[in-house]
Amino acid sequence: MEKKMTYEEALDRLEKLVAVIESPDAAIAGVEKELKEAMELLEFCRKELDGYEKDFDKIINRR
Numbered sequence: 001m002e003k004k005m006t007y008e009e010a011l012d013r014l015e016k017l018v019a020v021i022e023s024p025d026a027a028i029a030g031v032e033k034e035l036k037e038a039m040e041l042l043e044f045c046r047k048e049l050d051g052y053e054k055d056f057d058k059i060i061n062r063r
Contacts, residue, residue, distance in 0.1 A: 007048040014041040 005013075017038040021031045 010041045010044050
């Protein structure tokens, strides 16, 4: 069973992928796999942040 990735782990992996994609030595055709993974991680991070935002709004609005 695969462990669910945390936001911090996803962000760390995303930063590494961006470095590979942005590398001047990277060939456009060679970064397709990294770009796809980066897009998936971005979506995961957005969903995680949306969840945190809702939780924070609940806490703030209780006052």
